[in-house]
Amino acid sequence: MTLHKARLIGEGRPLLYATAGLVVLLSVVPMLRLLVEAVWPSGGLSLQPLREVLSDSATWRATRHSLEVGIAGTLLATVIGSAAALLFTLSDIRAKGPLVFAFVLPLMIPPQIAALSWLQVFGPSSVLLKILGLAPPLGSPNPLYSRAGIVLLLGTHFAPLVFLSLRAGLRALPRDLVEAARASGARAPATVVRIVLPVMMPPLVAGVALTFVSCIGNFGIPALLGIPANYQVLTTLIFQRLATFGPDVLSQVAILSVLIGVIAGSGIAVQGWMLTRKDYRLSGGGGDGLPFALGRWRGWIEAAAWGYGLAVLVIPLLAMLCTALVVGYGVPLTVETATLDNFRFILFDHDASARAFRNSMSLSAAAALILVPLCVVLAYFLVLKRDPLARALNVAAEMPYALPGVVLAVAAILIFIQPLPLTGGTIYNTVWIILFAYVARFLTLELRPIIAGCHQLDPALEEAARMCGAGILRRLWSIVLPLLAPAATAGALLVFMQALNELTVSALLWSSGAETLGVVVYNLESGGFTTKATAVAVLAVAATVAVMLALTLLAGRLPRGTLPWQK
Amino acid sequence: QSGTLTLYTSQPNEDAAETVEAFNAQYPDVEVEVFRSGTTKVMGKLMSEISGGNPQPDVLLIADVVNMEKLKAGGHLMAYQGADLSGFDSKTYDADKTYFGTKLITTGLIYNTAAQHTPETWEDLTEPWAKGKVIMPSPLYSGAAVNTMGILTRADGLGWDYYEALAENDVAAVRGNGTTLKQVASGQKAYGMVVDFLAFNAKAQGSPVDFMVPERGLTWVSEPVAILESAENKEAARAFVDFLLSKQGQGLASSQGYIPAKSGVEMPDWLPEDRELTLMEKDAGAILETMEQDLKRFEELFGAS
Amino acid sequence: MAEVKLEGVTKDFDGTRAVDDANLKVADGELVALLGASGCGKTTLLRLIAGFERVNAGRIAIGGQQVAGPDTHTSVEDRNVGIVFQSYALWPHMSVAENVGFPLKVARVPRSEARQRIERALDTVGLAGAGERQPGTLSGGQRQRVALARCLVMEPDVVLLDEPLANLDVHLRASMQETFHDFHRRSGQTMVYITHDQAEAMALADRVAVMDGGRLLQVARPDVLYHRPATPTVAGFIGASTVVPVFVRGGEMQETRQVDLLGVAVTVRAEPAAPHDGAAQVMLRPGDLVIHDAPSDDRLAVRVVRRIYAGGHLLLRLVHDSSGAAFTVPVAEDSQFGAGATAWLEILGGWLIPRDDPS
Amino acid sequence: MAEVKLEGVTKDFDGTRAVDDANLKVADGELVALLGASGCGKTTLLRLIAGFERVNAGRIAIGGQQVAGPDTHTSVEDRNVGIVFQSYALWPHMSVAENVGFPLKVARVPRSEARQRIERALDTVGLAGAGERQPGTLSGGQRQRVALARCLVMEPDVVLLDEPLANLDVHLRASMQETFHDFHRRSGQTMVYITHDQAEAMALADRVAVMDGGRLLQVARPDVLYHRPATPTVAGFIGASTVVPVFVRGGEMQETRQVDLLGVAVTVRAEPAAPHDGAAQVMLRPGDLVIHDAPSDDRLAVRVVRRIYAGGHLLLRLVHDSSGAAFTVPVAEDSQFGAGATAWLEILGGWLIPRDDPS
C-alpha cells in the first residue's frame, strides 16, 4: 500500500498538472501574449491604444452588432439543431443515417459559398427563378446583405454544433425517464419540453455555448454579407484595422480581441452557472427507446427535413460542383462548357494542392486525435472531481476559438518567433506551429461535448473500476473514454471538419511545403482561379465524406452509438 | 550569390512562382523561400514578427506604397542607393530609394457581357441605368481601393461629389476585388471597379466579363519592392531587386499581363488597341496624409446602418 | 377503474421469447401479484400492458377497450396506467416535489390542489418535508418511495408496480404494504404488482400469478397456490417446500393417494383426477415434516448440513443423501442437531403435484 | 484477508450527518451484516470503508494499516476491497464477460486463466453462457448477479456488499445465500454486508450491526440481537415484535423484573443492572403472546384489524385500542378470528429494553 505517496500527491495529480500545463500553453499563454501586446507594445507600458479603442464609437457599435448577430444566430442554430437532433434520435423518421449526414456536412461547406449559392438561386441570375419568371431584375438589392442575412447564415452554418452535441447526449438518455413521463400522461411535446430537454441540459448548453462563441468569432459570414451593408461586427472591425494599418495596429487588434474574449468568456460562465444548479447524472444506460411515432405528420416532417437538407447542403454543393466543372467563373454549365480540367489540374498538375491535402488531412486528424485524450482528462477532473484548477482552465480553453483566426495566428507568431527556450530550436515556419494553433483553437470544440458527456455519467461506473484496482490512466482509457465515445466523436468530427476547412489561422502561419487546403483555395482564388479553387473545395468535401464512410467501416469495433450517423 | 532569400509577397501564386523561377535562372544558388498571401495578411504577419523582435523576410513585394511608407516611417526599410532606375518615372519609386515600383497594376471598369450597357467612363457608374447594379471593393478593407479612392477624389471633375453620387446610386462596397469579380461574373451585379489582371484572367478563362479602360484613365498602384533593414541576406536581396527592375524582370511582368514600370518594355497584349493607356495623376504622399479622414468620410457615405 | 385482459400475448426480443402465450384476466379492482424468478419476463409483461412494447401476438384489453393486438396499439399516454419502475426513473433535474407533481402538471390540476396532493402523497410514503431535495441526494429506498408517490398522486385506472418495495427495509416494507393494502381497498384500482417476494405476494394479492420462462404457470388465490400448486415450479416458489419424485400406489379416497416416497409409504392429498399409479411428484411443506433423533420404519434418514438462525428459532437444512432431496425444517433454538449429525424425518402428508412444468 | 476497524468515524453531507461516530471492528474473516432503515447511512459507511468518501472525523484501518484519518486517505485502488454496488454499476460498453473480467485484466492475469475464472464466477451466479450478452439486455436480477460475479472474481481482502440480493427472487436468493455462505467459509474473507432483510442478516452473518440515523445502535451475534436488543429500534428491526411502555414494579431475581404492562402484571427478562422501578419499555415477541377468545384478568383486550395470509398460516394484526399498541400473532389458517372481532392476549414474558434510542 502506498500510503505515503497517496498523501503527498493525491489521485492523478501528475496527470492533471501535465494536462493543465498543456492547456495553459494552448489557451492562456496566447491570450496573455496578446494582453501584453495590448498594453505593453514595443516594450513599454502605453495605455494610449486602450483609451483610443475604448473611446471609439465604432468599437461599441461593432460590439453591439456582434452581440446582436451572435445571440440571434445562436438562437436560430439552437432551434434548428435541437429540432433535428430530437427528430433524428427520438422519432420514427425514416432514413436517419442519410439525414444525419445531410445535417452534419454543411459544416464542410464554406459559408461564403453557401451564401453565394443562395444569392444565385434567389438572385437575379437564378436559372430556376428565370424559368418560373420570378427572377428579380439584375442589380436589385439582395435581402441577404443585412443583419437578418448574417443571422440566417450563422444559424444554418452552426446548427450542426448544437445538433452533434445534443445527439450525443440523447443517445445516453435512459429509456425509463421518457417512459415515466408518458405514463404520467404527458404526450410527445410535453415530454420533450419538460423532461427530455431539461435532462439534456448539459449537451444542449454545450452546443449552444459553442455556437455562441462560433458566431461571435466568425469572420467569413459578416465579411461577405455585412460589409456591403456596412454592418460591422468585432471581427470585421479587427480585419479593417489590420487592413488600414494605422500605428499601434497590433495593440488595437489585441484590445478588440480581448473584448471578444470577454464576451465569449461570459457565455461560458453562464454555461457553468446553469449546469451547477441542478443534477444531471443519469444512472442506467441508454437503451433503444420506443421512438415517438410521428403518425400522419411523418410525411410532412420528412419533407421539411429533406427540404432543409436540400437548401443547406445540396444547393450549395451543386453550386460548387457547377463552378468546379466549368472553365471560367460565371460560365453557365452546359454540355459544351463542362470540363474536368479543373479537377485534373488540382489532382495531377498542382503540387501545392496535393501537399495541402496531405497537410490538412494530417493536421486535422492530428488535432482531433490529440484533443480527445486531452479533453477527456480535463473534463474528468472538471466534472467528476470538481477540481478548481480544471475549472479555471475551462473558461480559458474557450478563448483561442473565440478570437478571430488572424489574431490567434498573430499570437502564435508572437510566441514562437523567437527560438524556443532551452532547446534553441524553433517550430516557426514549420507545420508544427499550425498544429499548435489548431489544437489551441479547436480545443473547445472537443471539450464542450465531452464535458457534457461527463455531466451525464453515473459516477458509480468509475467507482466500480477503482474498486477493481484500476489506476487513473486505466480507468480513463477503459471506462471513461468508451462511455464518452459518442461525445468525443461528435467533438472530434467538429474539430476535423473545422480544421480541414480553416483558412484564417494558417493564412499567416503557413510556409513553403506547409500549405493547408485553406491556403491553397485562397491563393488560387486571389489569383483569379475561382473554378480551380472550387474544385479543391469540392474535393475536400469528398474527402470528408470518404473519411466518414471509412469510420463507418470501423463502427463494429467502436462503442455503440459512437458515430452520430449510426443507428 | 547564394544562401537563402526570404520573400514576403502579395503577388498571385503563379506569378510569384514564375518570378522566382526567372530569378533563379540568373542566380541558381539562391534558394528563395516565399510566403504569399493577401496584403493585409502579409502585413499582419510581418508586423507580428517585428513586434516579436525577429522579422523573417529579406525582401518585401506588396501591392501598395501606403504600407511601405509606414514601414519606412518605422525605420524597417533599407535604402538601396545603387538601384538602376533608368527608365522609371520618379513617381514610381521612393526618393530615398527605400522602395521601388515594379509594375503598374491598374483599376478600371468591369462589366458582365450580358448587361444592357457598357460603361465607358467612371461617371457612367452613377447613371440611372446602373443604379443598384454596381459593386466595388471597399477602401475600408482593401489597400488597392484606398488608392483608387485617393486618386478619384482628387481628380478634376470627380472629387468627393463622385463618391457621393456612387453612394446615391446604391453602389455596393464589398471586401475585396475577388468578391467584386465573382459578383459581376455570376451576374449578381452588372458593373464594377476591379483590378485589371483579375478581369483579364477571368475573361481568358471564358467568364462573361470584360474590362474597360475609362476615358479619364485608370487608377494604379506600383507594386513596390523593398529590402528590409533587418534582412539577413542583403546581397541576395539586392540582386532580387536588381532583377525585378531589370529588362528581363520587367519583360516577365509584362508577359504576366502587367504594365511594366520601366519605359521601353513591351506592353502586355490585353491592352486595347483602340484606346490610349492613360494613368491618372496620383500623389501618394497626399493620399497617405488624408487617409484617415477619407476613410471616415467614406464610411459615413456608405454607412447604411 | 377497469379490468385488464390478456389473451395469448407473446413477445420476442430478437430471437428470445420473453413472454409466451400469456392469458390473464385481472378483474376490475382486483390486485394480482406477478411472481417469478429473475428474468422470467415479469417486467416485459408489465411493459406490454403499459404499452411500452408492442405485442408480437395476442391481444390486450383495458376496460373492455382493445389497446394492443395484431394491428392496434394505443399509446401509453392514452391508457391511463400508472407505473412504478423497477429502476425508479426519477427525473434528475427536478426536485422530489416536482417529480411527484409532474403528472398533475400534465393534467393541468390547479396549483393549490396539486400542492396538497403532492404533500399527501409524500406523507403517505414517509417523505413529508423532503419535497425540496434533489433525487441525486436520496438513498436507494428514498428514491423508490418518491417513484411510488409519483404513481399514487395520479390516481390512474390501472396501477402497474414493478417491485415497488424491493429496496425497502422490513419495517418500511411492512408499513408500505399496509399503505398499499389500504390504498387499494379505498381506491378500488386494478393493480398488477410484480414482486419476487412470495410472502409479499400472498399477503397483498387477491390472486397470484406465477411466471416462469415467459409463461404463466398458475393464477390462483394465495391459499390455493400454497396448498395445491399446479406444477413443481409453483410449489417451489410459494413458501418453503421440497419436491420429491414418488411412485403412486393407488388410494381409496377421491382426494388422497398412497405413494412410495423414497422408500417410505405416505398418504398425500391429490386432485380427484390424479392417476392411481405411475411416477409422479409430491410437494412437502415444513408442516408435513417432523424431525426425530431415532430411526423407525416410516422415517427417512437425513443429514443435517446447516443450522440457520432465523430469530427465535433455527432452520435446519437437511439432505437425503441417496436421492439428493433437500429439506428445510424449523426447530427450536436450543435444538441439539448439529451440522453433520444424522436425523430422521417423519412425513405426515404432502400434495401430489398434478402437472409437470411446461418445457 | 484483513481486519477492518472503524473508530469514531463521522461523515457529513452539506449539513446533514450521514454517519455519526461509528465504532466497529470486523475481525479477520468475519462476516458482519449492516442492517438498518432506508437512508440510515449504510451505503455511506460502506463507501467510507471503500475509500470513495473521505471521513470528516475518526479513523479507518484495514489490516492494521490506517487508510483513512484526519490526514490520511489511501485511494480506493490501493485498498484491495471488492464492492458490489447497490445500482450494479455495470459498464454498458462491455459485454458481461468483459465486465467480470475487468479486474483480472487490470491485475494482468494471463488470458487463459482469466477466461477460466470468469467462467467459474459466472457459473457461480447462475449466468453461465451469458458472457457474450450486453448488460443493457439483462433483467434487473441478472445485472445484479453480474455485479456479484465481478466482485467474486477479484478475490479481494475485504468484500463490501451493498444489498447484493435485493433484486433476486426467494429461490435465487436462498441459493445465492448458500453461495455466499460457502464462499465466505472457503475464502475466509472479511465481509461487510448491507441488507435491509433481517432474516438474511441473521442467516448469514457472524455478527449484525444495526444502524439508525447514522449511528450504530448495537453490534452483536444474531441470537443476542433477537433476545436482548439494546434499544427499541433494534428490537423493532430484528424479527416481529411489539415495544410497549411499562412501569417496573421491582423483581426478585437478578435477571427478571415485574412490570405493569398496559394494566396487566407480567414478569420479563432483564439485564442484571436494570432498574427496579420507574418507566421503561418492554419488547414482546410473537412467542410471548397467546391469543384467546375469552377474557380473563391477566389478558389484554385487543381488536383484530387484518388477517394476512402467510402460506400455511395466518398472521393477525391486533391493536390495543386505548394505547394504540399493535401486535402481530401467527394463527392457524382456519382460525375463526375475523377482521373487527375482539380477542384476548395472554402475555407470557418479554424483554426489558435496557436503553432508549440515542436521539
Ligand SMILES: Nc1ncnc2c1ncn2[C@@H]1O[C@H](COP(=O)(O)OP(=O)(O)OP(=O)(O)O)[C@@H](O)[C@H]1O
Ligand atoms: N430490450 C431487450 N432486448 C433483449 N432482451 C430483453 C430485453 N428486455 C428484456 N430482455 C430479456 O427478456 C427476458 C425477460 O426480462 P424481464 O426484464 O421481463 O425479466 P424480469 O422477470 O422482470 O426479471 P427481474 O426480476 O430480474 O427484473 C430476460 O431474459 C431479458 O434478458
Ligand SMILES: Nc1ncnc2c1ncn2[C@@H]1O[C@H](COP(=O)(O)OP(=O)(O)OP(=O)(O)O)[C@@H](O)[C@H]1O
Ligand atoms: N452525496 C450525497 N449528498 C447529500 N446527501 C447524501 C449523499 N449521499 C447520501 N446522502 C444522504 O445521507 C443519508 C444516508 O444515505 P445512504 O445512501 O447511506 O443510506 P442507506 O442506508 O444506504 O439507504 P438505503 O437502504 O435506502 O440504500 C441519506 O439521508 C441520504 O439522503
Ligand SMILES: [Mg+2]
Ligand atoms: Mg424486472
Ligand SMILES: [Mg+2]
Ligand atoms: Mg444504500
